[in-house]
Amino acid sequence: MDQLSGGEMLIRALHDEGVEILFGYPGGAVLHIYDAIFHQDKVEHILVRHEQAATHAADGYARATGKPGVVLVTSGPGATNAVTGIATAYMDSIPMIIISGQVESRMIGTDGFQETDMVGISRPVVKHSFMVREAKDIPGIVKKAFHIATTGRPGPVVIDIPKDATDPKVKQDYEYPKEVKLRSYAVPAKGHSGQIKKAVDALLTAKRPMIYTGGGVIQGEGSDQLTKLTKKLGFPITNTLMGLGAYPASDKQFLGMLGMHGTYEANMAMHYCDVLLGIGVRFDDRVTNSDTSKFCPDATILHVDIDPASISKTVTADVPIVGAVATVLEEMTDQIGKSDKAVDKQALEVWWNQIEQWREKDCLNIRPSEDGVILPQQVVKAVYEITKGEAYVSSDVGQHQMFAAQYYGFEKPRRWINSGGLGTMGFGFPAAMGVQFAFPDAISVCITGEGSFLMNQQEFATCMQYQLPVKIICLNNQALGMVKQWQDMQYGGRYSHSTYAESLPDFSKLAEAYGHVGIKIEKADELYSKLEEAFALKDKLVFVDVLVDPNEHVYPMAIKGGAMKDMVLSKTERT
Amino acid sequence: MRHIISVLMENEPGALSRVVGLFSQRNYNIDSLTVAPTEDQSLSRLTLTTSGDDARVEQITKHLNKIIDVVKLVDLTEGAHIERELMLIKVKAVGAQRAEVKRSVDIFRGQIVDLTANVFTIQLAGTGDKLDAFIAALGDNVVLEVARTGVSGISRGEKTLAL
Numbered sequence: 001m002d003q004l005s006g007g008e009m010l011i012r013a014l015h016d017e018g019v020e021i022l023f024g025y026p027g028g029a030v031l032h033i034y035d036a037i038f039h040q041d042k043v044e045h046i047l048v049r050h051e052q053a054a055t056h057a058a059d060g061y062a063r064a065t066g067k068p069g070v071v072l073v074t075s076g077p078g079a080t081n082a083v084t085g086i087a088t089a090y091m092d093s094i095p096m097i098i099i100s101g102q103v104e105s106r107m108i109g110t111d112g113f114q115e116t117d118m119v120g121i122s123r124p125v126v127k128h129s130f131m132v133r134e135a136k137d138i139p140g141i142v143k144k145a146f147h148i149a150t151t152g153r154p155g156p157v158v159i160d161i162p163k164d165a166t167d168p169k170v171k172q173d174y175e176y177p178k179e180v181k182l183r184s185y186a187v188p189a190k191g192h193s194g195q196i197k198k199a200v201d202a203l204l205t206a207k208r209p210m211i212y213t214g215g216g217v218i219q220g221e222g223s224d225q226l227t228k229l230t231k232k233l234g235f236p237i238t239n240t241l242m243g244l245g246a247y248p249a250s251d252k253q254f255l256g257m258l259g260m261h262g263t264y265e266a267n268m269a270m271h272y273c274d275v276l277l278g279i280g281v282r283f284d285d286r287v288t289n290s291d292t293s294k295f296c297p298d299a300t301i302l303h304v305d306i307d308p309a310s311i312s313k314t315v316t317a318d319v320p321i322v323g324a325v326a327t328v329l330e331e332m333t334d335q336i337g338k339s340d341k342a343v344d345k346q347a348l349e350v351w352w353n354q355i356e357q358w359r360e361k362d363c364l365n366i367r368p369s370e371d372g373v374i375l376p377q378q379v380v381k382a383v384y385e386i387t388k389g390e391a392y393v394s395s396d397v398g399q400h401q402m403f404a405a406q407y408y409g410f411e412k413p414r415r416w417i418n419s420g421g422l423g424t425m426g427f428g429f430p431a432a433m434g435v436q437f438a439f440p441d442a443i444s445v446c447i448t449g450e451g452s453f454l455m456n457q458q459e460f461a462t463c464m465q466y467q468l469p470v471k472i473i474c475l476n477n478q479a480l481g482m483v484k485q486w487q488d489m490q491y492g493g494r495y496s497h498s499t500y501a502e503s504l505p506d507f508s509k510l511a512e513a514y515g516h517v518g519i520k521i522e523k524a525d526e527l528y529s530k531l532e533e534a535f536a537l538k539d540k541l542v543f544v545d546v547l548v549d550p551n552e553h554v555y556p557m558a559i560k561g562g563a564m565k566d567m568v569l570s571k572t573e574r575t
Numbered sequence: 576m577r578h579i580i581s582v583l584m585e586n587e588p589g590a591l592s593r594v595v596g597l598f599s600q601r602n603y604n605i606d607s608l609t610v611a612p613t614e615d616q617s618l619s620r621l622t623l624t625t626s627g628d629d630a631r632v633e634q635i636t637k638h639l640n641k642i643i644d645v646v647k648l649v650d651l652t653e654g655a656h657i658e659r660e661l662m663l664i665k666v667k668a669v670g671a672q673r674a675e676v677k678r679s680v681d682i683f684r685g686q687i688v689d690l691t692a693n694v695f696t697i698q699l700a701g702t703g704d705k706l707d708a709f710i711a712a713l714g715d716n717v718v719l720e721v722a723r724t725g726v727s728g729i730s731r732g733e734k735t736l737a738l
Contacts, residue, residue, distance in 0.1 A: 127643070184584075184585060307641070309637035
């Protein structure tokens with residue numbers, strides 16, 4: 001049995017857990033751990049330039065691979081800087097392990113230098129947290145932390161380690177536990193067959209069925225099962241912002257994204273459906289439009305989720321099914337095959353005819369401007385075409401995020417990397433780094449806005465250090481576009497603190513200052529050629545600064561307080 | 576409606592703050608809270624009273640169950656149960672008042688557990704209503720200090736909350 005210090009145990013345990021990469025930033029309380037990292041080559045450490053970026057990079061890695069992201073930060077400000085990234089992962093149920101240094105045990109509670117109560121400060125945004133008391137507990141805690149973070153509804157787990165627990169002078173026997181014993185934590189596996197039967201009966205008697213799926217299908221690796229079930233039934237399907245890619249966007253049964261900026265046809269079909277099958281979704285306010293009493297007024301609601309607390313939280317489920325999405329969908333498909341009932345084909349045809357009429361509205365139609373001004377939607381479409389829909393696309397938060405979600409058709413799960421729940425600006429760029437570390441040969445694009453990008457621009461340096469060829473497509477409208485859009489629509493066009501055109505940097509020069517490539521695009525006729533040029537530079541980070549129409553809005557847009565059928569469709573049209 | 580929820584949880588540092596934090600985080604009420612280790616030193620039993628409609632209480636129990644430190648819980652108000660609260664109360668007792676207070680204590684089946692020339696300290700157990708009624712019966716200007724434990728409870732019959 002090896003004799004290891006606490007710091008060495010931690011790194012060895014990460015290796016034994018299969019961790020290949022961790023994102024971090026050193027500081028006083030974790031120096032013993034960093035020395036342990038120095039002495040090994042099994043776990044690669046990536047030095048970011050801000051702890052928040054470490055969490056987002058780990059998050060991007062986790063979303064793209066399905067494996068937990070791992071973060072190492074020091075105590076105090078290192079830990080607090082990580083909190084936004086932890087909350088981001090928590091809201092989107094992303095498996096993540098955050099190891100934070102802590103002051104020495106004897107100093108805890110004395111307001112020591114760089115002391116903060118990390119377990120306390122992170123409590124509302126973690127699935128669980130551990131405070132290490134003694135070095136010998138480290139392997140067991142790491143094992144439990146990974147188990148909790150990656151099973152059931154995944155989420156971030158914090159391990160706070162006082163500096164003395166990693167003391168290199170104190171060595172002890174190391175053994176990594178083979179299994180986890182947690183009497184208070186059980187993971188629901190299969191759904192209840194009786195409940196699934198009830199759902200199947202409802203689906204097979206539906207006249208106007210609708211399938212609505214979210215991030216749970218992606219996290220639960222249920223994409224294949226979902227596609228199989230949906231094809232078998234022939235029902236229309238929509239994905240939430242978090243669920244894009246779970247069902248191929250190019251398929252005719254796919255109605256596009258739903259919700260606040262969802263398509264006309266998806267939102268209309270939601271409103272008028274008579275049976276709604278929600279899978280791995282949480283009926284959040286960006287879908288239901290806050291007044292849940294107007295939500296799907298005629299529908300029997302079937303809700304599949306691994307988290308019982310998500311069921312009937314905002315919208316009461318008529319048939320709740322708690323279980324892992326993939327297994328529930330499999331059983332559902334099986335039961336449909338064996339049922340004495342069958343899909344009401346006639347009713348379904350009438351329903352599809354109605355949906356096709358809604359579809360004819362072509363709500364995402366792009367009307368290019370005549371004066372050569374670039375529309376943000378055109379940029380996303382061009383990126384989609386040039387990358388052949390194969391890229392990993394991360395985004396920040398705001399108009400560009402919605403344009404990316406609407407116009408980049410995701411065919412596969414885990415390709416769309418965005419902060420849907422917390423809505424964290426500054427997420428996209430470090431997340432794209434995490435994706436690129438996971439898949440060095442893939443195209444990792446960050447579709448961002450100039451406002452969001454400025455929140456984590458320091459990661460240019462990380463990308464140079466590790467030669468990451470991330471492509472950044474900045475839809476530069478010289479304003480906080482979504483804020484400005486709301487100010488246009490609800491505040492009489494009073495742009496209170498949402499514009500700053502005169503103080504923006506020259507982004508291409510900024511990229512060049514770090515040794516990267518900067519490309520500026522100002523006219524619509526050079527959009528394709530310059531984007532192609534950017535993506536042709538396979539080994540380089542390219543920042544593409546695209547000057548887009550500053551007056552463009554995201555449509556459709558839900559009307560506040562309305563039902564899902566109530567939408568603004570353009571600056572002059574509403575439903 | 577008022578609910579009494581009893582929770583068995585790991586007797587670990589931080590476990591209590593997770594439970595209490597959940598309530599403030601999700602805007603749930605806690606009317607009273609009592610917690611102590613059980614006969615199994617690795618477990619604490621926490622009993623809290625809260626209020627809300629069925630949907631809200633269902634969410635509360637689901638979210639409590641999600642806390643990793645929570646091992647098991649029961650909503651005692653769903654079935655027949657016994658609830659008790661302990662009160663220690665200090666009252667003014669001078670002259671004729673002493674006999675008057677003593678009588679009230681006897682009627683409510685309390686005990687005087689400490690006294691001075693001017694003050695009685697009384698122990699009284701019962702439901703919250705009974706304790707309220709006792710305080711009301713004492714009348715104005717008598718009560719000097721009240722220490723109540725909050726509700727503890729257990730289900731009737733053979734049902735148990737145990738591992």
